[in-house]
Amino acid sequence: MYFLNRADAGRQLAQKLMEYQTKNCAIISLSDGGVLVGAQIAIKLHSNLMMLMTENIHIPGEPTPLAAMSASDTLTYNHAFSVGEIEEFNMEYFNYIEQERMQKAHQLHKLIDAGGQVRKDLLKNHVVIVVSDGLSSGLSLDVAADYLKPIKVKRLIAVTPIASPQALDRMRLFADEVHCLNVAENYVDTDHYYDDNSVPDREGLYKVIRNISLSWERLGFSDTTIN
Secondary structure (H helix, E strand, C coil): CCECCHHHHHHHHHHCCHHHCCCCEEEEECCHHHHHHHHHHHHHHCCEEEECCEEEECCCCCCCCCEEEECCCCEEECCCCCHHHHHHHHHHCHHHHHHHHHHHHHHHHHHHCCCCECCHHHCCCCEEEEECCCECCCHHHHHHHHHHCCCCCCEEEEEEEEECHHHHHHHHHHCCEEEEEEECCCCCCHHHHECCCCCCCHHHHHHHHHHHHHHCCCCCCCHHHHC
């Protein structure tokens, strides 16, 4: 299954969530492209849209990220690796991993000031909808799980237009409710599933997030504004 663009995918997902239109909801994007998907859901549900900023940590020569960090400085290891493999990497690359942690934390803290970061006070006792534009693995969900762990939410929903079978399994473990429009047995790069795969730069994405509440009153919020 292919989508015209991320806004198109977001509208399709929004239709599956209309029962929450009268509920107190908050939308959390797990990726830059996820902001464009989540924007359509936020418009339909009259919800706040936020972005969980993360940075991956890679071991030299290893294409799969070992772990990811959130802006709260939480380090989440990738379940694609066994406990033994993670221990070995930590022993062999301890200094490298620590340097990466500090560097990634510095990058994330600079981004926080730009706006759009998750506000925990807007999540408590809300229906929280976590959205991605595509999930090849469950690492971003695991980061979100660690971030949300201390927050009491009413219901946790995970949505994505496209996911690998492994990622779909992680979604089911992560959330109370799951919506995935298509499962790709041989998942390739996320952009592959969109005819128009353009995504604004971070400043453009923050503008989308800041303008979401203004769009609630518009009947025809244009794709050119959010995609």
